Amino acid sequence: MIALLVRDLRLAMRAGGGFGLGLAFFLIVSTLVPFGVGPEAKILSRIAPGILWVGALLACLLSLDRIFQLDFEDGSLDLLATAPIPMEGIVTVKALAHWLVTGLPLTLAAPLLGMLMNLERPGHFWIFLTLLIGTPALSMIGAFGAALTVGLKRGGLLLSLLVLPLYIPTLIFGAEAATRGTAGLPASTPLLMMAGITAGSIALLPFAAAAALRVNLR
Amino acid sequence: MELRVENLTVARGGVPVLEGLAFTLSPGQVLILCGPNGSGKTTLLRTLAGLQPPLVGSVSADPEQITYGAHADGLKATLSVEENLRFWASVHGLSDIAPAVDGFNLRGLLERPSANLSAGQKRRLGLARLLVTGRPIWLLDEPTVSLDAASVTLFADAVRSHVAGGGSALIATHIDLGLQAETLDVGPFKANANRPRSDDQRDAYADFDEAFL
Amino acid sequence: MLELGKYTDAILSSWTITLGLLIALILVTWRRSVQVKQRLDAAEERAKQND
């Protein structure tokens, strides 16, 4: 399992695209929004947590189809399926690798980009915290969507369509917790709900994703 | 570890392709699988490897004893030859890749990214992967595609020493490998609606193919 | 004619759209049912001849 994780991280680093793509997209979103909304600091700081969350979510969505597609095309997935790693383990490791390559950099970059959006003082901490808890769920749900569409030509668009409604609860609770925390309101309820979604996704979705992968390899 | 198959029916897309297959692959044995293109050899190998369920019957061997060598080699273009091999070795819990490297004459290529390999070299690397799985039963689908004569000999030697060590191999191929082997022709097992069927086969098909009218 | 007052537009448009969609759904379902039946019958015929 560790070998698989190391390999995926190494591939992401060598192929380029991996680390860079999501971050670049995130940067683009957070620099473009002020141009669209106007430079008023008040408005920007109010919408900043929401924009950062949406930006992170879209950046995450962008790289989902790579989770299984490349391994499927070059035959590695067949070989991994016959290797002594359970399919659920493969899914979990792949989702973890995706999180390390996209979710974690996004989480680290978000407080910095928050400055561009006039995010107020406690907001930096809150956006970091909510993304840290929420992005693993995004990667796991995304891995499930990728497992469903792995064998399909032009699966990318379909993948976005499938994953979009699945992301909504995470987005709502994450952005809500960040907004409330920034405004100094109690934010523990949405935070706990989001943590629950993350924990539930990590615990249960690998089984669903593994089932989908097995069907797709048939 | 013996691979025994009795009354096996394999299906592609839900439709039976080969049926009533029965054979045994014992340790030390090589079985050559032959039959025209599209006759279901790949489907059979994938079923034996546990990648898809058989329509009828079962495979006696534990999937953990089997390794499957597909058309695609499962190589990562940006990883070097050594990294590719080490990865598959550690996935299977082994660490020694030296026999695989020497067996397929890859010593001089170790540092090269596999993107820069020729088709034949890639194939050799793909076959070397078999040795680092440490599994006794090899299921190989057209292993000699794009290999030159010298490499085919290397491959045949690898199979010979694998078999001599108590392993076994089921190889779908169209060329003569010069191995001491029995041949299994899949032609007679081609699924045919007019063939008389046993009851359990009938039950398995019954959901759609036979009963629906 | 029924007097619907200030809600005339809202009521008529929502009813028209609803009935339109339902009828479209029924037509689509019915047409597809007929088409598939024809294609299946043809295929069964071919299969019988091939055997």
Added chain:
Amino acid sequence: MSLWEFANPVKFMALSGKVLPWVIGLCTVTLIPGLIWGFFFTPEASNFGNSVKIIYIHVPSAMMAINIWVMMLVTSLIWVVRRHHVSVRAAKAAALIGVTMTVIALITGAIWGQPMWGTYWAWDPRLTSFLILFLFYLGYMALWAAIDNPDTAADLTSVLCIVGSVFAVLSRYAVNFWNQGLHQGASLSLDKEEHVSDVYFQPLLLCLAGFTLLFVALLLVRTRTELRLVRLHRLEVRERMKDA
């Protein structure tokens, strides 16, 4: 005879063929009178005025939109557990009906919302939930459409339906929570029970029965079509294999 025997498409085809005319008949004698009653013979309501007439299409379609998804969840589960062929085809057949109902509920809701609340769209929890439900239906149908092999498609869409249902419920809670957080007190949703007296309720009941029967009739026809398609697919695959 147990329910599971209808896993056999032959039996299902035979039975559904016999039942279908009756269902269509029943649907006609409930839905059409129900709609006519609701449209022509209901009085003006004190608080909604005549716009109350929209209730006869809005409420049944909204209820069907949710019920059909639940039905798809149950049939998908049956497929996953028992590989019941009729079951999963019924789920596929229901999806288009469900999405139509969702669209009707959304559109009539928006049109009704304009005179009542002064806006076509509000991010009210109910409206938002239906929008999300609409997305789930779309995704489910798109996945069916994208996969060639019927059994593979059945497996994958069933998994999607089951996982999607969990997330749909989560969304419902999330949306309630979220809207409450943004506009305090400004709840736009209508509390139907309080306003509906018998004059409106009786035709509504008839319309509900009519919509349900319409669903059943369409579902039977569509499921029969889907089963024929599976058979057709197998025949075509065989033909192609014979040519090869």
